[in-house]
Amino acid sequence: MEVVIIRKNILPWTVSFIFLLLWEIIARIVNADYIFPSPIKIVTALWEYRELLFLVHMPYTMSITIIGLLISVILGIFLAVLMDFNEKIENAIYPIIVTSQTIPITALAPLFILWFGYGMTSKIVVCVIITFFPITISVHDGFKNTKKEYIELMVSFGASRWDIFKKLKVMSALPSLFSALKMAIPISIIGAAIGEWLGAQKGLGYFSKRMMTQLNGAGSFAPVVLLSLVTIILVIIVSIIERKVLKHWRSAM
Numbered sequence: 001m002e003v004v005i006i007r008k009n010i011l012p013w014t015v016s017f018i019f020l021l022l023w024e025i026i027a028r029i030v031n032a033d034y035i036f037p038s039p040i041k042i043v044t045a046l047w048e049y050r051e052l053l054f055l056v057h058m059p060y061t062m063s064i065t066i067i068g069l070l071i072s073v074i075l076g077i078f079l080a081v082l083m084d085f086n087e088k089i090e091n092a093i094y095p096i097i098v099t100s101q102t103i104p105i106t107a108l109a110p111l112f113i114l115w116f117g118y119g120m121t122s123k124i125v126v127c128v129i130i131t132f133f134p135i136t137i138s139v140h141d142g143f144k145n146t147k148k149e150y151i152e153l154m155v156s157f158g159a160s161r162w163d164i165f166k167k168l169k170v171m172s173a174l175p176s177l178f179s180a181l182k183m184a185i186p187i188s189i190i191g192a193a194i195g196e197w198l199g200a201q202k203g204l205g206y207f208s209k210r211m212m213t214q215l216n217g218a219g220s221f222a223p224v225v226l227l228s229l230v231t232i233i234l235v236i237i238v239s240i241i242e243r244k245v246l247k248h249w250r251s252a253m
Helices: 002-030 039-048 050-085 087-099 105-116 120-144 148-156 161-198 204-213 217-252
Strands: none
Touching: 002 039, 039 050, 039 217, 050 087, 050 120, 050 161, 050 204, 050 217, 087 120, 105 120, 105 161, 120 161, 148 161, 161 204, 161 217, 204 217
């Protein structure tokens, strides 16, 4: 078992190392740090700007991400439950939910900045609009995919609609919810960064844009790398929670 685990871990690390090595070689050949910095230069920039990145800009971006993600989860689950309980509501709002994702967020973000200002609110709105969709659709599909045989069995035992929802549909939708969360985390971080790019006074997206105007390629890449690492860590945490919750649920069944 340990040998299998080691082999599984070796492959992604090996591929990552080869990718970074090729990147370093190509960057040295190109020799244009302002547009294509090497990984070593990016790591150096991370260390050079560590205080600004970790103490000023990262807390701001993560606050937007967490608040936006929480609102999206609450809104997404609420809409999914609403559509599951009433077919007329589903027919009315489902097209609107889908349509909301067809409008380019880069076209709406400047309007949100005009409406809500350059503060955190406008970035949270951007984050929520692009994040709630996968949560809503995934949880709704999780409710819909509940096996009819189980529903019919509970009905035959006299279970109410609320009992069926609470004891069967919620458990059936749990895997879909966790899958949606793993999709929503990187999307929410992208939404926060886009909002900061289009208008902000601080944040990792703002910092990257500021470094770009100074033709500092390594400085522009540094917050991007930091956002990627944070995304990976958050997705891993959600995956661990998912395994524990689903394992507990299956053992309870």
